Amino acid sequence: MKNESILSVKDLSVSFHMYEKGLEQYDLKVISNMTLDVRPGEIVVIAGSSGSGKSLLAHAVMGLLPENAAISGEISYKGKVLSQKDKEKLRGKEFALVPQSVSFLDPLIKVEAQVRGPKPDMAKIEAQKEIFKRFQLDEKTEKLYPFQLSGGMARRVLVSTAVLSGAEVIIADEPTPGLDLDMAMEALKVFRELADEGKAVILITHDIDLAFHMADRIAVFYAGTTVEMAEAEDFRQGEHALRHPYSKALWRALPQNGFEPISGFQPYAKYLPKGCLFSPRCPYKTEKCEEKIPMREVRGGYVRCIHAD
Amino acid sequence: MSNTAAVSAGTKPRKLQINRRTKTIFFAVMILAVLFSVYLAGALLSDDLIQADFSKKGLPPSLEHPFGTDMLGRDMLVRTIKGLSVSIVVGVVASTVSAVIALIVGVAAATGTSWLDHFINWVIDLVMGIPHTVLLILISFACGKGLKGVLIGVAVTHWTGLARIIRSEVLQIRSQQYIEVSKKLGHSSWWITVHHILPHMIPQFVIGLILMFPHAIMHESSLTFLGFGLSPEQPAIGIILSESMKYLSTGMWWLAFFPGLMLVMIVLLFDRLGENVKKIVDPYSAHE
Amino acid sequence: MKSKYYLKFTGKYLVRMVTLLIAVSVISFVLVSLSPVDPVQQYVGSVPNVSVEQRAKIAEYWGLNDPPVERFLAWGKSILHGDFGVSLLYRRPVLDIIREKFAASLALMMTAWVFSGVIGFGVGCMMGVWNGKWPDKILKKVCLIMCSIPTFWIGIVFLMIFSVQLGWFPMGMSVPKGVPADQVTLLQRIHHLILPALTLSFLSFANVALHTREKLVDVLESDYVLFAKARGESKWSVLKRHGFRNIMLPAVTMQFGSFSELFGGSVLAENVFSYPGLGAAASAAGMASDVPLLLGITLFSALFVFVGNMLANIIYGIVDPQIREGYGHE
Numbered sequence: 001m002k003n004e005s006i007l008s009v010k011d012l013s014v015s016f017h018m019y020e021k022g023l024e025q026y027d028l029k030v031i032s033n034m035t036l037d038v039r040p041g042e043i044v045v046i047a048g049s050s051g052s053g054k055s056l057l058a059h060a061v062m063g064l065l066p067e068n069a070a071i072s073g074e075i076s077y078k079g080k081v082l083s084q085k086d087k088e089k090l091r092g093k094e095f096a097l098v099p100q101s102v103s104f105l106d107p108l109i110k111v112e113a114q115v116r117g118p119k120p121d122m123a124k125i126e127a128q129k130e131i132f133k134r135f136q137l138d139e140k141t142e143k144l145y146p147f148q149l150s151g152g153m154a155r156r157v158l159v160s161t162a163v164l165s166g167a168e169v170i171i172a173d174e175p176t177p178g179l180d181l182d183m184a185m186e187a188l189k190v191f192r193e194l195a196d197e198g199k200a201v202i203l204i205t206h207d208i209d210l211a212f213h214m215a216d217r218i219a220v221f222y223a224g225t226t227v228e229m230a231e232a233e234d235f236r237q238g239e240h241a242l243r244h245p246y247s248k249a250l251w252r253a254l255p256q257n258g259f260e261p262i263s264g265f266q267p268y269a270k271y272l273p274k275g276c277l278f279s280p281r282c283p284y285k286t287e288k289c290e291e292k293i294p295m296r297e298v299r300g301g302y303v304r305c306i307h308a309d
Numbered sequence: 310m311s312n313t314a315a316v317s318a319g320t321k322p323r324k325l326q327i328n329r330r331t332k333t334i335f336f337a338v339m340i341l342a343v344l345f346s347v348y349l350a351g352a353l354l355s356d357d358l359i360q361a362d363f364s365k366k367g368l369p370p371s372l373e374h375p376f377g378t379d380m381l382g383r384d385m386l387v388r389t390i391k392g393l394s395v396s397i398v399v400g401v402v403a404s405t406v407s408a409v410i411a412l413i414v415g416v417a418a419a420t421g422t423s424w425l426d427h428f429i430n431w432v433i434d435l436v437m438g439i440p441h442t443v444l445l446i447l448i449s450f451a452c453g454k455g456l457k458g459v460l461i462g463v464a465v466t467h468w469t470g471l472a473r474i475i476r477s478e479v480l481q482i483r484s485q486q487y488i489e490v491s492k493k494l495g496h497s498s499w500w501i502t503v504h505h506i507l508p509h510m511i512p513q514f515v516i517g518l519i520l521m522f523p524h525a526i527m528h529e530s531s532l533t534f535l536g537f538g539l540s541p542e543q544p545a546i547g548i549i550l551s552e553s554m555k556y557l558s559t560g561m562w563w564l565a566f567f568p569g570l571m572l573v574m575i576v577l578l579f580d581r582l583g584e585n586v587k588k589i590v591d592p593y594s595a596h597e
Numbered sequence: 598m599k600s601k602y603y604l605k606f607t608g609k610y611l612v613r614m615v616t617l618l619i620a621v622s623v624i625s626f627v628l629v630s631l632s633p634v635d636p637v638q639q640y641v642g643s644v645p646n647v648s649v650e651q652r653a654k655i656a657e658y659w660g661l662n663d664p665p666v667e668r669f670l671a672w673g674k675s676i677l678h679g680d681f682g683v684s685l686l687y688r689r690p691v692l693d694i695i696r697e698k699f700a701a702s703l704a705l706m707m708t709a710w711v712f713s714g715v716i717g718f719g720v721g722c723m724m725g726v727w728n729g730k731w732p733d734k735i736l737k738k739v740c741l742i743m744c745s746i747p748t749f750w751i752g753i754v755f756l757m758i759f760s761v762q763l764g765w766f767p768m769g770m771s772v773p774k775g776v777p778a779d780q781v782t783l784l785q786r787i788h789h790l791i792l793p794a795l796t797l798s799f800l801s802f803a804n805v806a807l808h809t810r811e812k813l814v815d816v817l818e819s820d821y822v823l824f825a826k827a828r829g830e831s832k833w834s835v836l837k838r839h840g841f842r843n844i845m846l847p848a849v850t851m852q853f854g855s856f857s858e859l860f861g862g863s864v865l866a867e868n869v870f871s872y873p874g875l876g877a878a879a880s881a882a883g884m885a886s887d888v889p890l891l892l893g894i895t896l897f898s899a900l901f902v903f904v905g906n907m908l909a910n911i912i913y914g915i916v917d918p919q920i921r922e923g924y925g926h927e
Contacts, residue, residue, distance in 0.1 A: 435617065435620050438617055438857070438899050438906075439621060439625075439857075439899050439902070440856075440857045440860040440861040440901075440902060442860075442861035442862075442865065442879075443894065443895055446880060446883040446891070447628045447891070447895060448628060449883070450628065450634070450883050450891065451628040451629065452631075452632075453632060453633040453634060527745075531747055534749050535865070535868060535883075535884075536880070537880070537884070550749065553753065554753065554869070557756055557757060557761060557768075560761055562757050562761075562762075565753045565754070566757070569753065572747065573745055573747075576746075577742065577745045580745055
């Protein structure tokens with residue numbers, strides 16, 4: 001099962017051309033030198049607190065960034081580096097997005113028409129009905145408008161669009177907001193099943209606890225970059241198996257591990273520190289941390305920290 | 310979007326745009342200066358310049374008379390500037406009155422009892438329910454036409470939009486926590502309105518006021534054009550244009566063309582001024 | 598359930614319409630009563646040798662010596678009986694005049710309304726699609742300038758260019774001079790209608806275009822358009838399936854809500870072109886102190902605006918699923 005990666009992101013940076021107070025312009029770098037890869041059959045979780053640029057990663061991969069965004073670095077699928085044109089061709093076919101809320105459905109179109117997409121053929125309609133059955137969405141749901149869906153129904157409808165597309169890579173953006181643990185696990189089970197069918201799944205979430213349970217591998221996101229990429233097993237084992245000080249701090253902040261908050265705040269993209277982005281909050285900070293920090297391999301995982309061992 | 314676009318590191322502001330704010334302020338001041346000098350020119354130019362002179366009647370534009378002359382031989386440029394000057398005064402006075410009405414009504418609707426709020430909303434619907442021009446004709450008729458009619462007419466018909474904006478802003482501020490705190494401290498509703506709410510209304514008030522000028526000026530000239538506004542002896546763009554109608558078929562295009570064009574310019578200048586002030590006062594609205 | 602909802606809806610509207618019309622009649626009556634113009638003087642006007650006694654008789658006949666409230670009630674009562682009085686200007690019943698003039702105005706207003714609606718929507722869509730690119734920037738500037746041009750001036754400019762200089766269109770009126778009404782052809786009527794209609798649609802065209810542009814830009818930046826793109830829908834499909842569908846409703850609503858500006862604009866356009874419609878009659882009534890006609894037209898125009906707003910709300914209710922399917926959730 002652990003074969004070649006199907007999608008890989010190398011040194012990705014995304015910045016926005018912004019107006020400050022409407023009158024001054026500057027570039028806001030929201031993702032910097034990010035690296036990630038995902039293989040068929042596995043769930044990679046991208047974990048990080050809100051504001052760490054997680055959702056934008058999904059948009060960058062699918063070529064959905066707005067016009068005032070500039071991106072650099074490489075995104076490749078099945079070994080081929082993707083251009084914007086390629087992404088536009090692949091999205092909806094090879095890549096599928098599972099968005100976070102019902103606001104991603106057109107308010108004026110019935111559910112069935114939205115899930116099937118424009119001009120569906122008989123096979124597609126059949127497939128949609130099958131998928132709805134699988135997700136326990138009864139036939140009445142098809143005729144509803146988005147505003148008539150309950151939160152749980154909406155989430156299942158959104159997932160069915162991804163399943164119907166038959167995409168190889170599924171990117172789910174915050175699929176469990178506001179759900180209690182049982183319901184969230186239920187929601188995530190679907191993604192486990194999809195991965196077991198051979199799809200590559202990227203789960204973007206701030207719910208680290210859940211991520212530990214469901215994922216194969218975890219990428220920890222901080223201020224727009226990956227600080228650590230490791231087997232989920234390491235996170236289950238505990239602090240000592242982790243590599244980056246931020247990952248360790250996240251682990252300690254979990255309720256069952258002491259509930260110890262991390263001091264300080266994640267820096268706003270406009271005021272990023274030099275070198276290591278975590279250094280202002282890091283107890284191990286040295287002068288060398290202000291230089292460019294590369295991603296390096298430590299104990300079978302990857303980490304962006306010069307002190308990790 | 311480009312995949313390969315080089316991204317400058319960090320968050321350096323772009324040097325070229327660094328003075329956009331200064332530029333905006335500069336333009337606003339310039340526009341204000343132009344408008345003020347048109348007003349001054351109109352007020353100071355001697356009436357002797359527009360004495361009837363039948364030896365010069367109906368001349369097309371020339372160096373001596375850039376806008377030509379009318380059928381009484383009066384210089385159209387001078388008449389136009391005098392007319393614009395009157396328009397600017399009428400526009401400023403009527404909009405100011407209207408904006409003050411809007412402020413009072415908007416704050417009252419948001420702070421008073423729900424009964425008052427309903428009533429004010431109903432009045433706004435009512436004012437908006439009669440076509441503007443018809444209401445203006447009625448009011449002008451009630452005042453016996455003339456300058457007074459135009460001023461009152463324009464003042465009492467233009468406040469509705471701004472009043473709605475101010476009402477919703479006040480409601481938003483009143484729902485904030487520090488207002489609650491102030492109430493608990495025993496401050497009266499009136500005290501809170503004066504000390505906490507009115508200061509926040511200043512930007513909206515100023516922007517709303519300036520953006521009202523163009524409408525006020527257009528309605529003043531329309532009403533005068535129809536014969537309800539300023540009297541034929543007064544210099545006014547509406548009068549000039551309605552006079553020009555008589556000579557259209559003779560091909561004397563300059564009688565209507567330049568005065569109207571200048572009116573459009575003044576309206577556009579006020580509009581620009583409003584937009585610039587908006588950018589200075591409320592920067593987040595300025596997104597190109 | 599559904600019929601009950603419609604009943605409630607209709608009832609609410611009837612109550613609002615009646616209160617509005619009562620309020621409008623009170624206000625307009627108060628306004629015309631305030632006028633310093635002497636109606637008797639206005640009535641006898643050009644007729645020489647009207648004695649003081651005769652004037653007093655007319656005043657007595659019109660009830661001018663009664664207190665205002667009594668006069669209002671008398672006027673209101675006759676209105677309820679469908680009697681709006683006799684126009685001083687045309688010496689005919691006000692209702693007949695309104696009926697006749699409104700027919701002419703309706704042709705003008707509807708032409709301008711459809712024209713500005715359709716073309717404005719089209720241009721607005723183009724601007725929205727080109728958001729931020731140069732065609733959008735140019736069109737936006739043009740529309741903003743158009744918004745600052747007074748209706749009556751652009752009418753005069755059109756007359757100067759197309760009638761005086763080029764001779765393409767007549768100088769005004771709704772029919773050729775000296776031709777009996779029953780011999781005027783439809784083509785001649787249309788020929789007379791084009792310039793006034795263009796003039797009337799000038800301002801609203803720019804408004805519609807700018808409004809449509811804003812809406813389309815909002816929709817194209819929405820979550821659901823992002824998701825549609827993520828699912829591989831082409832640009833055109835996104836526009837057709839999501840863009841147009843979602844801006845149609847606000848556009849249609851706004852168009853029906855613009856009856857007030859339409860009527861107001863028609864007063865100016867009809868004056869410039871001497872077009873014998875209700876708008877021209879409104880200003881003529883005001884100029885000639887023809888109080889019955891002025892009051893009649895004011896009431897009628899308020900009703901016209903009200904009907905527009907009501908149609909806008911009804912269409913919203915029919916088209917928007919949130920209201921249509923959600924009537925039970927009110």
